[in-house]
Amino acid sequence: MGNKYSYPVYFEGGRGRLSKEQKKTIRSYFQSKPKSGGGKCSPVEEVSENIYRIAFRRREDQQAVLQRSEHIVQLGEDSLMLTVKESLLVFRSAQKKIRPNQVQESKRIVLLGKTGSGKSSLANIILGEDLFTVDHSSVSGTATCQSETRDVSDRKITLVDTPGLFDTERSEEDLKPEIMKCITECAPGIHAFLIVLKVERFSEQEQAVISRICEYFSEDALKHTVVVFTFGNELDEGMKIEKFIRENQKLRGLVNRCGGRCHVFDNKYWNNNTLQNDYRSNHFQREELLKTIDKLTVERNGQCYTNDMLQAVEREIQREEEQIRQSSPEDLSPEEIRNQAKRQVGNRFLIELAGVGTGALLGALFGVETLVRVVTMAVTQISQTKNIV
Template identity: 25%
Template sequence: MSSRESRVFVRGSSRRRRKSKEKPPYMSDLRIILLGKSVSENSRVGNFLLGQAAFDSEAPPDVVERVGGRLKDRHVMVINSPQLLQTNISDHQITQTVRECVSLSDPGPHVIVLLLKHDQCSAEDQECVEKVLDSFSERVYQHTIVLTTQKPTETNDILQKIIQKCFNRHFSLQRSSSSADDLLQMFEDIVKMNDGQHLDCAEGSQYFTMKQQATERLSEGVKMNLVICGSDGTLKSSISEQILDLHGRQISLVDLPALFNTRLSEEEVMRQTLRCVSLCDPGVHVFLLIIPDAPLNNEDKAEMEEIQRIFSSRINKHMMILIMQSSEHQTAELDEETQSVIERFGGRHHFFGPNTQVSTLMKNIEKMLKETQRRVFLHRDISGDADEKTDEI
């Protein structure tokens, strides 16, 4: 097991545990989501809070980590998302990352921490912060606090507006007297103000609204769970945005991170894979494997090898190869190697060009679901120890 994997299950810290009188319910457990735009800054704050080197300052920025520990008499769980406040993040990335944060803080976070800087808080940053927070819940500000790590050279009006929306809650690590205990006290004040209740991220959440957008009313009221696979993040984001722009029936769409040539350990790759599948309830109806309409390169081939290795042949009946064309004038002919790949994964494929209607793709997917009788790929199917089941309609 890798060090990162073991950190997910940390149950203690280097701080001494003190005996104390019985605490009220709102003092027993604390789930915190730490949002920022820098891996090193987020790691610094997370480590300060937990009193140990829990987060790696060189970890991949797109990985959401959860680390547990104790602070005074409180069990604390920190969910660290170091890139969610970057202004160049797409709406699809926001919804995907928010979903991970919500899943890791189940049944919901008590506190959300915005890690912001005085000299890097513009109107664009404010818009990003509001979009991200709205993706959690319309009541999110009742649970949110702003944390800064630098002394201000001058007053930043945008930052002050954000702090005001967070009920004027602000903590600065630059104060000489700042301590993790002081920060914990502010967290406890937030929990107490909310009567010990965690944030209900399903209620009023823009994220859940976006994720449940639909296609045509081919089967009204029936939810379809899709997982987007492939080595090219740009192609995956492109098709994801187009699918989510449609209306009609409910769709849950999850982006499976590239499995090959990552900095993640084997254990972490498996954990991320299991998490993506588990986010689809009751299971995955269709995996869309995105490849370019060109001779497959070594990265494409290696990614498909990893998918086949991890998911085994069980994935084949749930797989559709989506071939992305850059021009409508390209032919629908396939080279021998691509044909071989399609056959290996069950034989289904669909060409998708600049002017292709997503509704046509969805009709092919619906046809595929009828062929499989709406059977789903389950979380435990990855390890090969479960039978498939049919999604109840």
């Protein structure tokens, strides 16, 4: 399908799986402007159980189809009513039952990279608001781990912007609280890691950052990872990011280990929203990135990346939430209760894990098996001690 069909529409397929011929008929219907309002579109593809996707070449055709929430397609003697939406997550949200006092789950995305890579600017581009502090000096603009949740293109997204967790010059004292906050923000799991790198000539320092990432990331974590480049304006005229990657062996190896998933943004020059279909447009690249993350979620059957440590931290957060609900005289919202619980659990674990190095914490977060076991045992012991007391 490539980049020709950039504007998706999702629909439920009725009872039973659609046959090949039925898919062709539905595509013909959406290609007919008099019938559906649509136009040139991709073949119908199944993305989840009973949920299908078709994408249009022009946004105007997509929007015309979406103006009618329901379409009726004749399939031989039978007719099929299609409920259409712009986002797959609308259907998923409708299918999920949310327990009382449970915060509706958003898609948790973690931005990782060295200081000055443009993580905060990228976070603002993705969420469409200036929520993260951007510092254009050589000093990191993100001194502490920051998390923000917003609705983006019918998706509920939580972005976790981290300080330079992979900076080789950061001290253990600086890094450990930020790693612990990242762990509590991301429990019980992460839908996507974004490794953020600048488009630039890779010095020994940049190569060292990539080596460090490869050292700490498990293969399972890399299956949920996308490499995102910033400062795309530095690409030569007419060059795409794939060609830039091919010219650096270590970079090419990292992207290959991430399933070839990569995107490029520019923090300054690509903000012209009138060029929505242009490769050098942040709007276009954002929609492509979100589609990549959607595809990751579908391929994993909706399951996020997790491990024993993240699940152990989540159990402790839930216990803390219950205590807050029982003891607090205030009428707190589920979000407020959740945030209080994360802060208290994070602070407690930070004290008790004083003897665990930052390397072990990073390796446990990203799924290095031996380090997950070490940190999980420590977390479990902390929980047991607290319960006894």
